[in-house]
Each structure stands twice: as structure tokens, then as C-alpha cells.
Amino acid sequence: MRWPRCSRRSSPVPRSAASQRFSPSMIPRSRVLSPRGSSPGSARSSRRSTSRRWHHRVIPVLGGQFSLFSVRALEEVAKRENQATPWIMKSEVEDSLLSLQIKSAGYETMLSASARAYVGGMTTLRSLDGQQVKWNSGAVELMRSNPRHPSLTQRWMEHISMFFNGYNRFAFAFLLISSLSISAFEFYPIWIAPTVVAILLNLKIALKIRSRNFRDILFAVLFVPAELYLWVRIGHFVRSWWKSLFGGQSDNWAAQAKAERGRGNAYLVAPIIEVLVLAVCLFVQFKLPIAVQTAVILPLGWWSLAVLTVTQTCIMLVSLLRPTHGAKV
Template sequence: MSNVHNRIEAPTRAYEAPLHAQQVAMSFGGEFPEDFAAVLENSTGHRSTIGCVIPAYNEEESIADVIEALLKQTRVPDVIHVVVNNTSDNTVKIASEFAGPHELQGEDGEQFTEVFVHDIGKNPDKKVGALNYGYSLVEGCDYLLGVDGDTIADSRAVEYLETEAVGDSRIGGISAIFTIDDRPIKGGIAKFLIAGQRTQFAAFNLQNLLRGRNMAVLGGQFSIFSTNALRDAMKQNHQTTPWVKDSEVEDSLLSLQIKSAGYLTKISPYARANVGGMTTLKGYDAQQVKWTYGAIELMWPGQRGDTKGQPFHPNLRLRWFENFGMLTNLFVRVAFVVLLAGSLSIDAFIFSAWWLIPPLVAMALNLRIARTMTHCDNRDVMFAVLLFPAELFMWVRLGHFLRSWSRFLSKKKVDNWAAQAKAESGGGSLGHWAPLLLLAAVLVAMAVVWTLIGPVAQSTILWVGWPIVGVVTVLQTVGMFAKLLRRHHGYKV
């Protein structure tokens, strides 16, 4: 029986209850139904069923490693569906090499699974369409394991996620800790960007772990969902599918809906996975703009299109802090540069050693975050302790922040999914340079205005400006120092 399918529409059959042993065995094409049923029926207690869905778009470089990592799990998913959409490379061909039943020998004995590959062709809903197609195939299972087409999990990741999910019926979904494997990365810019993203992901994961392990976003990278929770979220929001296409961040929206349905959204302290990072400025910009723009839509009061803003949702508190922090970082840096230039122009600058404290605290905080990484290497340490790389990366992120908010406030309709796909393939515009050009234009304009005003006005601006920047910087430094002293309770990211 062939396990490679070329279908456009999802099957209409849906299961309302978890699969029993014989049902699951039959879903594996009848290759070894008796053996598989025996494994389930002879296990102590209830053995949950896990259906894995891998949405894949042009993942020929990684899909083989993703599937192999799943087949090497100590707890292999009961069925694996690779849903290929809108692809133009050899993803289907490579994934098809794994199609069919697999009898695996592990520490706890034999395990059985089967891999199916579905090429659904051109799908206007892109990843959302692939996820919903996959859900229709596994909704009869107890859990849906969502895995991105470039995510390689540690060997016990599924086991850890399942153990915690089964142990608490209140859990609607659990995310693994995710990072980027920087060992195969080549090129100076790529290494710089990956080091920054590793620090960014580490800080995000750590924040969620320290918030009672309440995960703000059950990311598509590697998360397990209770199908009961998905059904309840769908019912509460009058949806026919778990994921909807009207949000730029489909995983964030679903996480909010699961939380609103009364379930917990958690992050595992043990399950880990390596995701694919962005190795070009253009690709990283497109990804971050899409994520930030989608988050703003969810945070913003009122409603745009079909997505209703939920500014007071508990899962969005971290988003508010992130955006406020970015705004503060932008103000302090631009104001400092402007005031410093103005002071130097009239010989009014007086150096104070107190200004060295904020960067030193920031370096110490970055170093502590780096040391919490499970696989911290010399590149992570150097990125933290050398001021220039982290500061340059912050300016890159500020560019994404400005582009996201300007695009949102302009109400300009942009397909951020398509923009990211084009950027990752090397196409797209040079829009990621727009914030830098805008900053240069603003500084030039301010310099011209500065030369036109008199010395009294110049002195007044400096007299008012420096204390304001000083107060904001002090508050920002106190916040960083508090994070530096905060207990991590042994968590490693």
C-alpha cells in the first residue's frame, strides 16, 4: 500500500473519541495489527495515542533529519503525517523514502508507527492549511504533536511531553524548549545572526519557565496538544478547524484560545528541540516582522478583520513587556546619540563613569542568560561579554520593531507569510534597510535644525534632555539588575 498521497481536500471522516487499540492498528494499513494491538492492550494503564503532523514547505534540506529524529524517540508517535504544501523542491521525494510502517526496537521494547506523506499541492492557507489537514487525520488520537519541517527533537522529547500531558488533564498544550544548533553555521553574518537568535530564544524560554512554566505561545516548532482542548477551543470560537488563517501568528492565537477555554498552556523543562534559524538579514527581518505584526494584532484593542484584539489576555502580558522594552531601548539609544552629538558640538560634554554601569549590567545579564543554555559554547559567551555584537543585534531588532508597528499603524495590507517565504529564498525587497535610512534622515534633519537654533535653545534642550534620558536609563538598569539577581531555580534552556 502506498503511503504517499496527492490530495487537495482533507478527508471528511472525523473521530469523536480516542482511537482504541484495534482502530489504531487498522490505521497502520493492516501491516501488523495484532502485534500493535497487543502492545497497547498489554501496557499498564491507559496508553495515550499521539498523532504527529509535520507541515512542510520547501524543507528538502531538513525533512529527512526531522523524520529520523522522530523515529529515534524513546516514545515514537503512533502515526506521522508529513503534509507538504506549496513546495517547489524535493521535499516530497525525500520524505517519501520514510513512508510506510516502521517496527522499532527501543529501551522499553518494540514500538510501531507508520509514516504517511501527503502532497496537498497549492494551498492558499499555506502552513495553516497544512496543519488543519493534518488535524483532520489525527483528531481521533488523544494528542496532536505539531513539528515544524526544520525541527530536530532530542530523543526523549516526545516522552517528556506525553508524560506531563497525561499526568494533568488541565493541560491543553505543552511546548518543548527550542534553540538553534549553531555548529553547522558558516559565514560571519550567519554566525552573528544565529548567536543573537540563540540568546533571544533563551531569554524567551527562560521568561516563560520562570512564570510558573506558563507558555505564552505554543509554537509550531515542537508542541503537543490535547485534542480535547483543541475541540473545546474550536467550539468556543465557532471554528471548524483549530488553526485559522486570519492571524499572522496562528500558534499565538490558538494558544490564547486554548487558555480561554480553561486549559493550561505550559513549557516543558526537559523536552528540547533544535529549530532552523535565519541566516540572512532579509530572512530574519521578514520572520520577525511577521511575528511582531501578528502579536500587535492580538494585543491591539478593537478588531481588524476577523481577529479580535485581546489586550488583557494573560498570555499577552509578556508581549506587552517585550514591546514596551523595545520602545524604551529605542528611545534611550536615539536620545543618547542625539544628546551626545549636541553636547560635543558646543563643547558641553562631560564624561561620567556612571554611564558605564548600564552596559556592564547588560553584559552581565547576557552572560547569565548564555550560561543557562544547555549547550552554551564560546560563541555564545563572546556574544554576551563583547558589547558590540549584542548592541548591533539590538539595533537590528529595533529595525524589525519599527517596521512592524509602522506597517500595522498604516493599515497597509501585506502578505507577511509570502514576504517571509520570498525572503528566505533570497528574493524580496530591501525593506529591512528602511529603518536605518529613516534614522539617518532623522539625524541629518536634527543636525540641520540644531545649527539653526541659538545657543540658549541648545543649552535648554541639553539641560532638559540629559536628565530625562538619565532617569529612563536608571530605571532600565534597575530592571536588568533585578533580572540578573533573579533565581533561575536550576532551569536550563
Template sequence: MERAGRRVVAPIEPEPAPVPAQHFPDDFAEVLEATSTSRSTIGCVIPAYNEEESIAAVLESLLRQTRVPDVIHVVVNNTSDGTVREASKFAGPHEITTELGDQFTEVFIHDIGKNPDKKVGALNYGYSLVEGYDYLLGVDGDTTADNRAVEYLESEILADSRIGGISAIYSIDDAPIKGLVAQFLIAGQRTQFAAFNMQNLLRGRNMAVLGGQFSIFATKALRDVMRENHQNTPWVRDSEVEDSLLSLQIKSAGYLTKISPFAHADVGGMTTLRALDAQQVKWTYGAIELMWPGQRGDTKGQPFHPNLRLRWFENFSMLTNIVVRVAFIFLLVGSLSIGAFVFSPLWLIPPVIAVLLNVRVAMTMQDKTKRDILFAATGIPAELYMWVRISHFLRAWTSFLSRKKVDNWAAQAKAEKGGGFAHWAPLFVGIGVVIAIGVIWSLLGTEVQSAILAVGWPVLAIVTVVQTLFMFFKLVRRQYGYRV
């Protein structure tokens, strides 16, 4: 491909200054003070699959950075749209003037055609092009970042040689989203991202997953991972979630995996139920495989690995959410059916605490909107989204326990194109279960029904109290001024 003519990008306006460092834990303030003035080298790799609509914005975002990557490689794979055409408009050298001075970068477009390893193959192809650089910046083909994101990531990873990778804080730009369902789903995903980011920030900024959306990796750490795991490439297809597996391996190699408190990036959100279902099922299924030994390839399964403890906690929390909700509905209906229900205002405490917690999460968002606040404060949208997440959780575990091998990457691609109906399966199964339980309940005698209720309500009360206490502790926990 011929290089485009030489481009000169106009100086950019600096973004508003971030929250002062003293609002964050002392460790990051020390990092900023100790930042080296030496120039490291950063090679950016963008794996792109059918990103015609977003790739231009991604490249523009990178060229607006105060610290521009030294080279940018767009690796197009298995694409069927105009990604190459749109990306090629940016190909060639670029001279850029920022507040850090004059900078130079060059954009290369690589169309590797059909690749059986898909995103993993594109990432490894990109790695082969930048392995001589100090750092690899991985950016998804639908992710845009704040203008100082690369600068912040580089500053921190330069200051501590123990760090193997740092992730930006992820959210989703909801401004262009239209349609009631799409806006509801995006609001839920924004809340989900915010809660996950805050959880990692409060764990000493130790990031369980260096998401491929916008993360920087020390190439030395990647080489160590390859050597210790006898791999020819940093990324392997031993997991549905290649970034989670690599993060685990980097941690096992003795490096730190961190999340930046300053660098923010907007990722592509899922605007339909089927697309969101496919993505979330893939993520959950992949996490289960990492936790469970011997699933594919050389996946060892390390349930007590530091990067997987949070995964177990997430799965246990989701299971608790299911038990509490399902048990409450059936006990309530059962009590009403025999005229034994007695209302207690104490049952209002858990949903009130949940709403307050959701509101606090929304208030920590750096770019929160009225929609985020309403989503949290009204309670009903957040509860509906929880049921959507429950369906993803059940589908992932059912698929895993059935031992049926599926290509979740292909399923997600199909869903994003509007194909597939698997996301309705939990609803139909749930309706069947409700009918079956209703029939069984009607066949039981009153004494048996009363006995079930007499045991069920106290057990549910105990579980709910424990869950509510956990929510309360999260509600009052200090957040050090972090913004997600």
C-alpha cells in the first residue's frame, strides 16, 4: 500500500486538568513526581474487524493525543466492510504539535485477510511489528480515548519497572445512542463498567483484566510471558477472553497489572439484547474456563490466582442475586396463595440500600448524565438490567456445564449483525419452570405449603441480611476521589 502524503495536524487544545493528584492515594502522586523525562517508544496495534463506522474516530483520537504513539498499525482481519478503505485515509507519516512539543508518527494499514485466530491472530501479527518497542499500546477498533490517555499510561508504566500492563478506565459514550431499548442497555453497561472500574481502583488499583480496548503493555513482560509459558506469541486461543488470560499470565510472571486513575477511554457498547447477550456470555464463559482446570489447550485453571478471586466473587454475587430474587418471588406468591403473607417494612431496606449504592456509582462517573442518575435513582431500570445480566450468567454456565463446544466469537459476530435467538432461551426456560413449580405447588397440601414457607422465609431473610450488609459496606466505603 502506498503511503499517503505527509500530514500536519494542527495543535490540539489541552483538556481540562484532571482531578488533583492529592485526591488520590499517595502512590500515584509519587508516580507523577518520579516520572522520567526520557522518551520511551510506543507501538500501537489496532485489531480491526468490520470497523468501517468507527475506525476513523479511533485513529483521529490517537492522533489527538498529547503523547502520540511512535507508530500505529491497523491490522484488519476477516473483514467484509470498508474498514481498509476508511483506515487508509490516515495511512502515512504525521507531524503533530502538542503541548509536549513536536511529535512524529506513522500509520500503517495491514489487511491480513481471513485469519482463523481472528482477534488473537491480529494482535499477534501486530506484536511482531512492534516487539522491538518498549511498550505495546493495544486499542480496539471502536475505542476512543481522552487526549491525555497515552501520556498518563506511559508516565505510570515508565515510573515502575514492576508494572507489566496498565488499563485505562472504560466507559461508553451515550451521546449518539438513539432508541429507548438501546439507551436502556447502554445506561446499564455504563453502570456495569463504572462499578467494575471502581472495584479495581479500590483494590490498590490492581486490575484483574487488562482489557484490550485501551491498555499499554511492557514488551519485556510479554516476552517473559512467552518464555515462561512456552508460547510463540503473547496471545493464545486457550481462552474465549484472551485479555483475561494474558493478564493472568503477566501477573504469574511476577509483574503488576494496574488500572490508571486518570486515563479514560470510551468503548463500543452493545445496543441490542442479542448483541449484549452474546458479548456477556462470551466474557462469562471465558472467565469460567480460566477458573476451571483443563478446559482447552494449556489452561491450567487457577481458582485462587489473584486475578481470578474477583471473578469468583462476581460469580458468587450473581448467584446470590438469583437466589434472593427467585426465592422472594416464589415465597411471596406462595404466601399470597394461602393468605399467609404479612407485610414488613424491613423488606424495603435492601432495595433502598441497592438504589443508594447505584446512585453513588453513578455519581462517580466522570461524564455522568441525567440518564445515568435516573437509571440508578428510580430503581426499576437497574433491576430490569440485573435480570438481563442474570440471563447472561445462566446461559454461560449452562453452556459450560453442558460441555457443548461453541464458538462464542462467531456467535457474537452473528448477534451483532442481527442474527440468532439464543438470548430468548432463559425467558422461555424461566416460563416453563414457573409453570412447573406452580403445578407442583397446587398439588401440595396446605400443611406442606405452610412448612415450606416457614422454612423458606427465615432462610431468605438471613441471606438477604448478609447481602444487604455487603451492599452497605460498599456504600460507605471511602473512594479517594476516584472518577470512573
């Protein structure tokens, strides 16, 4: 993964130290940059000069795996926010929250174009579900508490995109089964175009991986593995918003730790609910008269799905044709 140049905590502060006042000695000196990478002042001029010097890209929200900080920035954040430490350990997305606070203090958060920090990922669906639901739930809470913060625009776009991805696939499954049940389905070759564009975009992303292997390329061109993983992500998305809106308070840190120990079956909730909702919708559909299905529901459903699919395909084409200038991840 890429290595943010001046951003989040370099090493976690123990929970027992939460009551202590922040001091630079709490941060390992070997992992902290000098303030020149994140000097306060004009954001526009700072962005230009720093980008030219380090060839980095300004990003709104930093990754949480490994980062370097300006001690001055952390001190100012702790002082401005009246916190014992620069980051709040109780937050489920303390890295994102710290990113917003750093930018609000007048500093830049940047991503290195060359440095990498290789970290391990989750190896099971159970542990992946615990991690992603925790992250997404925290992100939703952060977005709802700061809905107009400019650094969260990308987050909002990602969640809006995930909503339409979920609707698109659910609607296609519903309309396909409904049409086949009354022999009203007609296939048009143009429908293959979105799939082809998606495969090419996945392949472009795979080729940008610096340490890619044959499995990365195969994952991209086969399409089905990427599609199945997207369904898993849609489940994380739905569960996170549900927990944020209706679930009340819960300890997602403990839930993730439980999942990583191989306990709990929460990762099965989303696919079961998806199948049940689809079954209920189909049951209601089959109870309607054939004339209503063929004259109202199916035409309107396929038309709305076509408009959404064309829009998403155009967005993918823009991403596919956008030059990368040799960038690697």
C-alpha cells in the first residue's frame, strides 16, 4: 500500500495513557517528519510547492496502516481539539478523524508516490466482515457528524456509488427472474458492453499493482471473482448503515477481535438477508396479474436499470481512459 507522508499516528498510544497530556516524546522520533511536509499557511501554495518537492499527491483522508507525522501538527491538533492525545482511541476511524483535524488546523495530508508499507490483510470472510463493518460504521458516523466537510466528499461519493451498485445488481436479479418466469426475457448483445468495460477497468487496476502476480490478473479478467467480492462489500455497506441508523451503540472493536479469533457468524447475516428480500419481492411480483407485470413493472424496471447502467458504464469509461502517468500502487 502507499505510505502517507505527513499524517496519522506512527504508533498507537496505549489506552492507559489516554488520561495523559500529549507530548512529542509519545511519538517515536525515527518515524516523524519535519514540519516542512505539512507547513500551515496557504493551502494552494503549500500544495504546489510540497508536491513539486516530494512528488506526492494531496489526499483528503489518510490510510490507517502506517503514516508519518509532523510533531508540530499533532501538538496543534491536540491543543485545538482539547484532547489528551491527537487521536481518539474510542473512535472506530481514528485515522480519518485525525485527518480531518489535521486539515482543519491548516496542514496538508499527502500520499507518497514511491514509499510503501506492506501490511497483512484479513484472510477469512469472517475476519474481513468484522474489519470492514467496523470501518464502514465509523465512516458513516463521521460522515453524518461532518456532512459538509470537504475532506469527506470522496467518502460520500464512494457510499453513493456503493448504493447504486447494490441497487443495480439487486434490480437486475429481480427483473431477470421475473422476466424468465413469464417468458418475457429478450437478450441484446449490447448488454455485454458494461461487463467488458468493467473487466478492462479491473485489468488496468491490476496492472498498476507494483508486485502483481498471475492471480491478480486472473482475478481481473475472470470478472466473476470481482463481482462476488463486490456483493460481499455491498453486504458490509448495508450492515454498516443499518447499524449506524438503527442499531444503537455497539463495540465494533470487540466484534472485529471476536471475528479474528474465528468466532461469530455475523458475516452470514448480509447474504441471508439479501436472499430473503429478493425472495419476498419475487413472491409479491408473482402474485400480481401478468398484465400488470408486462405493462408496468417490467418496462419501468428495465428502463430505469438501463439508464443507471449506461451512467455507470460512462463513469467506468472515464476511469479507464484517464491517463495514469505510470503511477503504481
